[in-house]
Amino acid sequence: MxxxxxxxxxxxxxxxxxxxxxxxxxxxxxxxxxxxxxxxxxxxxxxxxxxxxxxxxxxxxxxxxxxxxxxxxxxxxxxxxxxxxxxxxxxxxxxxxxxxxxxxxxxxxxxxxxxxxxxxxxxxxxxxxxxxxxxxxxxxxxxxxxxxxxxxxxxxxxxxxxxxxxxxxxxxxxxxxxxxxxxxxxxxxxxxxxxxxxxxxxxxxxxxxxxxxxxTCEFTREELRDTSLGIITSGIPYQYVREALPDASTLKIGMVFPLPEQRIRDFASRVQRLVVVEELDPYLLESIRATGIEVDDSGLSRMGELSAGAVAAAFGASAPETREPMTGLPARPPMLCPGCPHRGVFRALREMDAVVTGDIGCYTLAALPPLGAMDSCVCMGASIGMAHGFALAGESPEGRPVVAVIGDSTFAHSGLTGLLGAVYNGGAETVVVLDNRITAMTGHQDNPFTGRTLAKTPAPEIDIEALVRALGVEDVHTVDPNLFRPTEKALRSAVAHDGVSVVIAKAPCALLNRDRPDPFAVDESACTACGMCVRLGCPAISRDATSRAFIDPESCVGCRQCVQVCTYGAIVRTGRSCDVGSGL
Ligand SMILES: Cc1ncc(C[n+]2csc(CCOP(=O)(O)OP(=O)(O)O)c2C)c(N)n1
The missing domain is CATH 3.40.50.970 (Thiamin diphosphate (ThDP)-binding fold, Pyr/PP domains)
Known part of the structure; x- marks a missing residue:
């Protein structure tokens, strides 16, 4: 079936x-x-x-x-x-x-x-x-x-x-x-x-x-229809060609390396005009031309995805019917989730005006406003080597500290060798391992630090603190990044250390925690519209018509991060006074 x-x-x-x-x-x-x-x-x-x-x-x-x-x-x-x-x-x-x-x-x-x-x-x-x-x-x-x-x-x-x-x-x-x-x-x-x-x-x-x-590959198919136009294509673009140019003859190549040169020649001899339709690089086009077969370029963009509409436009055909996307949906700009533990680290790094070499993971979103606390993101594992290189290049501008940030999964992937290189060469960078106990960005996969395998069976839970000490780092701090004051204190101490320091910011991803304490709300009589809570970039917090803060009770996960930055005690647990408003 x-x-x-x-x-x-x-x-x-x-x-x-x-x-x-x-x-x-x-x-x-x-x-x-x-x-x-x-x-x-x-x-x-x-x-x-x-x-x-x-x-x-x-x-x-x-x-x-x-x-x-x-x-x-x-x-x-x-x-x-x-x-x-x-x-x-x-x-x-x-x-x-x-x-x-x-x-x-x-x-x-x-x-x-x-x-x-x-x-x-x-x-x-x-x-x-x-x-x-x-x-x-x-x-x-x-x-x-x-x-x-x-x-x-x-x-x-x-x-x-x-x-x-x-x-x-x-x-x-x-x-x-x-x-x-x-x-x-x-x-x-x-x-x-x-x-x-x-x-x-x-x-x-x-x-x-x-x-x-x-x-003779069974996945390469010649389909002869109107022979005035023959399209050579492969993969998903074949679907766009069939939708946009239903009458055109097609040679759909299943084995794209090595190419079936003779079958391409045979197809070329059966059609009047031969054109390649492919997504991204002109791979088929260049390879076929290299065999001496005359073939036209479709003129389609070499960037991004194709579509049936784009293929139709390139051949002057009428556009296939498409459904317009819905309008009027609420905007969802990319942001760290409500209660995301990474927020505590980036708030502190912004306060410290650090140069932050970043890496790839959910935390890369901290590069965006209002946190705006990341200066680079190149590839997985790059943050530590880049921090080391930045520091080697000379005094950092205005004495700003240089800090590398890297997620736990990324640290296991390709951060360890960068750290080893920094220690070996006498670096003085600070590395923050954002240990949210999971590979969050790709959908919560386990990794060597989570204590579970792909099959969700127990695995040895590698201790990051012991690991970085074994790599020769002497100055190691472990903090709960949801607690802003201790996190900033640890980071300031780490950047002051003369040598490589590691701060392990350890707290589970907000989406791992299914308990949702009561949400917080803004006490309008106490809110001065100073915007300190809004600057945390929490999707649950916005400004109302009077510029005062507003907390959406549906989105708030009760993490208490905003409470810590409100010096006016204006953020209160729903239905009762807040008992944790110590401010910064
Ligand atoms: C070489 C490479 N492999 C895989 C990916 C996809 N990818 C991007 S970030 C990431 C891991 C993120 O996990 P972590 O470092 O723990 O950060 P988190 O998202 O949990 O904050 C992965 C697998 C990639 N971008 N590059």
């Missing part, structure tokens, strides 16, 4: 049906839900790795042992995993090895947009690209066998639209792949120069075999 599945659910189902035994991932939109779905199925060992490089290495190890293995990540995660990736094409595989990468055209949840199809020619790795959930399932199921047949890892490329969109699929049974007993295979797997040179030559042979398989 057909089932409605998202692209991510379909990939999990396809990998399971293929008999995957080991799956490892680091969360990242749009790929996160693949492992969250796979872990619910039987016979697969699924884990969150601390980062994507480790996830891929775990999968490579499982493949070496002869098991079918999967690693999933978002596009920037593949940059982190690129070191093992680039050599795994040389070693080849034992059990089938599939890497799923989720690209994010339009940057719905990412710091950049990348076109992972480029990893094909760069890493010399075959790539499959599905265009809907049914293909996502079928390709995931197929990819493991393909990997074994070619003795190469296979990349399955998705995009946000596919990963999160839903479509009908036929689910099947699990296939238990036969497994050979592990036998040492040193020249194949030990990539010292002598052996790597041999595998480099063999890689060309395997690439040629992959190119041959691409010519």
């Amino acid at each position: 057909p089932t409605l599945l998202s692209g991510n659910e379909a990939i999990a189902q396809g990998a399971w049906e293929a008999g995957v035994v080991v799956a490892s991932a680091y969360p990242g939109t749009p790929s996160t839900e693949i492992l969250e779905n796979l872990v619910r199925k039987s016979s697969v060992r699924c884990e969150w790795a601390p980062n994507e490089k480790v996830a891929l290495e775990v999968a490579i190890g499982a493949s070496l042992a002869g098991a079918r293995a999967l690693a999933t990540m978002k596009h920037v995660g593949l940059n982190v995993a690129s070191d093992p990736l680039m050599t795994t094409a040389y070693t080849g595989v034992g059990g089938g090895l599939v890497i799923v990468v989720g690209d994010d055209p339009g940057m719905h949840s990412s710091q950049n947009e990348q076109d992972s199809r480029r990893w094909g020619p760069f890493g010399k790795i075959p790539i499959l690209e599905p265009g809907d959930s049914a293909e996502a399932l079928a390709m995931a199921r197929h990819a493991f066998g393909l990997s074994e047949e070619l003795d190469m890892p296979v990349l399955l490329r998705s995009t946000t639209r596919l990963s999160h969109g839903k479509g009908l699929v036929e689910v099947g049974e699990r296939f238990e792949a036969s497994r050979e007993r592990y036998r040492t295979a040193r020249p194949k797997w030990v990539m010292m120069p002598g052996a790597a040179k041999v595998r480099r030559v063999d890689l060309e042979r395997r690439l040629a075999a992959a190119a041959e398989l691409s010519e």
Whole structure:
């Protein structure tokens, strides 16, 4: 019976049906839900790795042992995993090895947009690209066998639209792949120069075999209609082409590296005008032109997502019917949640006028007004190295302290080595580990500091304080960032320390706490409209018509953060006087 599945659910189902035994991932939109779905199925060992490089290495190890293995990540995660990736094409595989990468055209949840199809020619790795959930399932199921047949890892490329969109699929049974007993295979797997040179030559042979398989790939489909226009496309853009140009002939490519050159030539010979429609980079266009085939560029933007409307406009076709978005909905500017413990740290850093090198997580929202307390955000783990480099460059402007902020999951991902480098080189930066006990931004995944695995079973809860001391940090403070005065005191003491300091701001994410004490309200007779509470950037607090503060009782979680900044005692627990208004 057909089932409605998202692209991510379909990939999990396809990998399971293929008999995957080991799956490892680091969360990242749009790929996160693949492992969250796979872990619910039987016979697969699924884990969150601390980062994507480790996830891929775990999968490579499982493949070496002869098991079918999967690693999933978002596009920037593949940059982190690129070191093992680039050599795994040389070693080849034992059990089938599939890497799923989720690209994010339009940057719905990412710091950049990348076109992972480029990893094909760069890493010399075959790539499959599905265009809907049914293909996502079928390709995931197929990819493991393909990997074994070619003795190469296979990349399955998705995009946000596919990963999160839903479509009908036929689910099947699990296939238990036969497994050979592990036998040492040193020249194949030990990539010292002598052996790597041999595998480099063999890689060309395997690439040629992959190119041959691409010519007969069942996922590449020629659909001849009106032959005055032939469109070459792949993935989700195929759907836009079908909607915008229903009469055009299409060659939908399923294996985007290596490309099926002969099939492209054949299609080109059957249509009068040949045009490529693709999202992001001109990957198909350049690759096809390099073979000498004449092909036109559609002229579509190389930035962001395509749409059926954009494709229609590029070809002068009438725009397909679309529904207008609803109007009049309340605006929801990005802000830290009510009760978010990160707020206490950024309020203090703003008061201290610190130069704050930031990182990626919910806390990056503190860069926005009214907190406005972050100066950089480049990639996961960058904050500590950047703080060190900033300080090395000379005196910070007007003697402002230099502070790096990094979330707990990000610290495990790629913060540890930055801290090690700062200690080793005699740095004097302050590092704040924003330990909200979860990987909040991507939807509450566990990590090495939470004490739970992906399957929610107990795990060793790594002690951050002991860890940073072991890395050589002598000045370590642990504070509850919901308590503003002690947090600011710890931060001021840390920046005054001559050497690397770490402040661990430890309090659970507000969304982990389901108890909601009574909300607070503003006592209008006491409020002077000074705006101190509004400057906390809490979505529950706004100004009323008289500029006095107003607390929305539906949004307030009773965290008491605002009470601490109101020096007039004007914020009171609903129905009774506030007993905690000590102010700052
Ligand atoms: C290399 C890479 N992998 C994954 C992501 C997706 N991602 C962004 S922030 C983040 C983790 C955030 O967790 P944490 O550091 O604990 O901060 P929190 O959101 O809990 O405040 C992840 C997984 C990314 N941007 N880059």
